[in-house]
Amino acid sequence: MCLGVPxxxxxxDGLTAVVDFFGVRxxxxxxxxxxxxxxxxxxxxxxxxxxRRIPGGEIAETLALYETLLAEAGSDMMADDVRxxxxxAGARLEPTAPGLGGSLGRGGREAGP
Amino acid sequence: MTPATLAAEARKLRxxxxxxxxxxxxxxxxxxxxxxxxxxxxxxxxxxHEQSIAKYGLRTILPRRLDVIMGPGCPVCVxxxxxxxxxxxxxLDGHLVATYGDMLKVPGTAMSLEEAQARGGAVEVVxxxxxxxxxxxxxxxEVVFFASGFETTAVATxxxxxxxxxxxxxxxxxxxYIPPVMEIVAEMPHTRVEGFLAAGHAATITGARLFERFVExxxxxxxxxxxxxxxxxxxxxxxxxxxxxxxxCVANMYPRCVTDEGNRNxxxxxxxxxxxxxxxxxxxAHVPNGNLRLRDAFAHVDARRRFxxxxxxxxxxxxxxxxxxxxxxxxxxxxxxxTDCTLFGRECRPEAPVGACMVSxxxxxxxxxxxGGHPDL
Numbered sequence: 328m329c330l331g332v333p334x335x336x337x338x339x340d341g342l343t344a345v346v347d348f349f350g351v352r353x354x355x356x357x358x359x360x361x362x363x364x365x366x367x368x369x370x371x372x373x374x375x376x377x378x379r380r381i382p383g384g385e386i387a388e389t390l391a392l393y394e395t396l397l398a399e400a401g402s403d404m405m406a407d408d409v410r411x412x413x414x415x416a417g418a419r420l421e422p423t424a425p426g427l428g429g430s431l432g433r434g435g436r437e438a439g440p
Numbered sequence: 441m442t443p444a445t446l447a448a449e450a451r452k453l454r455x456x457x458x459x460x461x462x463x464x465x466x467x468x469x470x471x472x473x474x475x476x477x478x479x480x481x482x483x484x485x486x487x488x489h490e491q492s493i494a495k496y497g498l499r500t501i502l503p504r505r506l507d508v509i510m511g512p513g514c515p516v517c518v519x520x521x522x523x524x525x526x527x528x529x530x531x532l533d534g535h536l537v538a539t540y541g542d543m544l545k546v547p548g549t550a551m552s553l554e555e556a557q558a559r560g561g562a563v564e565v566v567x568x569x570x571x572x573x574x575x576x577x578x579x580x581x582e583v584v585f586f587a588s589g590f591e592t593t594a595v596a597t598x599x600x601x602x603x604x605x606x607x608x609x610x611x612x613x614x615x616x617y618i619p620p621v622m623e624i625v626a627e628m629p630h631t632r633v634e635g636f637l638a639a640g641h642a643a644t645i646t647g648a649r650l651f652e653r654f655v656e657x658x659x660x661x662x663x664x665x666x667x668x669x670x671x672x673x674x675x676x677x678x679x680x681x682x683x684x685x686x687x688x689c690v691a692n693m694y695p696r697c698v699t700d701e702g703n704r705n706x707x708x709x710x711x712x713x714x715x716x717x718x719x720x721x722x723x724x725a726h727v728p729n730g731n732l733r734l735r736d737a738f739a740h741v742d743a744r745r746r747f748x749x750x751x752x753x754x755x756x757x758x759x760x761x762x763x764x765x766x767x768x769x770x771x772x773x774x775x776x777x778x779t780d781c782t783l784f785g786r787e788c789r790p791e792a793p794v795g796a797c798m799v800s801x802x803x804x805x806x807x808x809x810x811x812g813g814h815p816d817l
Contacts, residue, residue: 330488330667331641342603356570358599359645359706371644371697374540374589375568376596378703379644385696392668404801404810405491411541415567 330405331373332412333381333389336364344377346370346416349397354417375415464673465501471680472503480506481632482679483625483774485513485618486639487802488667494811496669507632508676509774510807512621513639515589515614516542516800517768518721523614524548526749527586530612531561535747536579537612538572539586541565542800545793549755553586569600576609584743588614592642594732595706598713601734601741612743615732617716618642619654624725625773626658633660633774635679640666640694645710647702648692661688664698713738722796723769766795771804778805785809 334348334355344364346355357364360377364370369386370377381389399406472480484490490510493499502508512518525548531537537553544554544565557563562581566572569585576583587597594615601611622636638651643664651662661682665675675693682689692698712735719731734742743749765783770776778784778797788794790806797803 356568356596356599358603359595359703359709361703361705371641373641374593374596375570376599378592378595378641378706379697382696403495404807405488405495408488408491408801411567415571417568417570 330408330412331371331378332409332416333369333371333386333393334413334416336366336368336370338366339364343417344370346372346377348372348413348416349394351413353413356417372412372416374412375417461501461670461673464670464677465503468506468673468677468680469503471677471684472505475680475684478505479632480634480680480683481509481774482507482635482637482676482683483509483511483633484637484639484665485511485622486637486642486667487514487800487807488641489513489637489639489665489672490802490804490807491811492667492669492672494807497811498669498672502676506676506680508637509633510772510804511625511633511636511774512721512724512772513618514772514797514800514802514804515593515616516540516546517772517796517803518616518621518724519543519546519588519614519796520720520722521547521549522720522751523612524552525550525751525754526744527553527584527612528556528561529749529751529754530584530743530747531556531563532559533747534562535582535584536562536564536575537584537586538564538566538575540567540588542802543586543588545799546796547794547799569596573600573603573605573609576606579608582608582610582747584610584612584747586612586614588616590616590618590642591710591732592645594714595645595703595710598709601713601738602709605741610741610743610746611734611738613714613731613733615714616721616727617730617732619650620716620729621721621724621727622654622662623658624727624730626654626660628773630775634683635660636662637672637675637679638662638664640664640671640697643692643694643698643702645703645706647700647707648690648698649700650702651690655688655690659688661691663691664694666694666697723766724772768795768797768805771797778808781805 334346337345342357356376362380369381371379553563572585648664663675663679714732716729717731717733718728739745767781788798793799797805
């Protein structure tokens with residue numbers, strides 16, 4: 328899939344970052360991103376790897392777009408793909424603030440590249 | 441979704457600026473008239489583009505003479521049956537095969553990985569290459585990562601190959617490289633494709649400049665576009681504008697994500713680990729340079745070199761199945777629509793797929809099955 332999912336970097340440890348994806352914290356690899364990232368930055372995750380740092384001016388619009396997608400009722404292919412991308416970002420860590428996190432269950436989705 | 445709700449969806453066009461959508465469609469309409477031909481066909485090569493087009497019912501508001509076709513943009517769908525067979529054999533031979541979830545149901549010559557699992561083969565779904573490596577660290581057995589996806593996804597596989605994985609980890613690469621198959625489609629004798637829409641996030645890594653050589657060779661324009669309905673409309677408008685002007689070029693309509701050069705760090709890793717090789721894409725053709733295979737320096741993580749995979753023996757005992765009737769190849773080449781297939785929605789359904797296009801959420805057939813595809817309004 329080509330959508331990827333944006334998230335906010337919480338902490339960085341070498342090539343691994345803890346990233347908050349709409350209230351779900353997961354580990355994302357930093358092997359292939361071409362800029363240094365720091366806590367507070369936003370990245371785009373694809374199959375468990377950060378592929379791009381989202382420039383400051385685009386963060387609000389990008390997040391709004393994905394929130395609209397994730398708020399979709401029932402089963403939706405695009406929303407499921409985004410949830411799959413969140414799954415791809417490694418082990419689930421402790422839950423964070425309430426938000427869209429509650430609706431991010433696997434919901435029978437099958438992971439895809 | 442019924443045609444009526446699809447049309448309502450299209451009118452609503454849940455993007456933030458319906459006015460801009462209206463402007464774009466009327467601009468597109470007049471551009472198509474200026475081109476003057478009865479039919480203008482363009483192709484996109486991205487499952488997410490098709491999802492967006494189908495979900496928002498864009499085909500119901502596009503000019504009637506503009507045909508937007510989904511090409512071979514689903515990596516799962518173009519995975520060739522012998523590649524699935526290799527993974528099936530390794531699983532049946534007692535190795536643990538880790539793979540992305542939508543590879544499970546993809547039909548092989550004799551069986552899918554899911555069926556191999558039912559026969560005692562060890563198959564585990566992972567969401568990322570990194571998870572496959574973690575699995576190998578926990579497992580005493582050999583863990584083979586059956587890796588599918590285009591170059592964007594191959595980058596993740598390259599990263600784990602470079603990060604010193606455990607000795608019991610190997611990679612069975614079914615990765616594919618998109619630019620060469622665009623050449624194949626452009627050269628097909630019956631091709632009607634006058635322009636390509638390239639996928640935004642894939643180009644985040646490869647960069648828009650990647651397509652310049654294709655444009656020079658084939659005189660067919662390429663426009664990089666995002667996946668939002670407005671992004672798709674803007675991409676199509678620019679593409680038809682270039683077709684009207686008759687001066688083929690690469691245009692980047694997704695500059696907020698895509699640069700000319702792409703992600704250099706990712707590309708460097710990709711090409712250190714992989715090289716291109718010719719190979720069959722399911723239902724399409726032999727595609728020169730279309731497969732990404734591990735370089736010699738990575739033979740130690742290459743499942744094809746680590747294990748003996750005797751496909752001939754396997755095939756002798758495997759009768760071919762219903763897949764012979766499947767027209768996935770023609771659909772991905774843009775020559776047929778899912779609704780042209782006699783199996784579509786009958787013998788071939790998402791829960792019981794015959795062809796790979798019905799398996800993946802990026803497959804044209806599955807997307808049309810869910811959203812209705814091209815309603816006749």
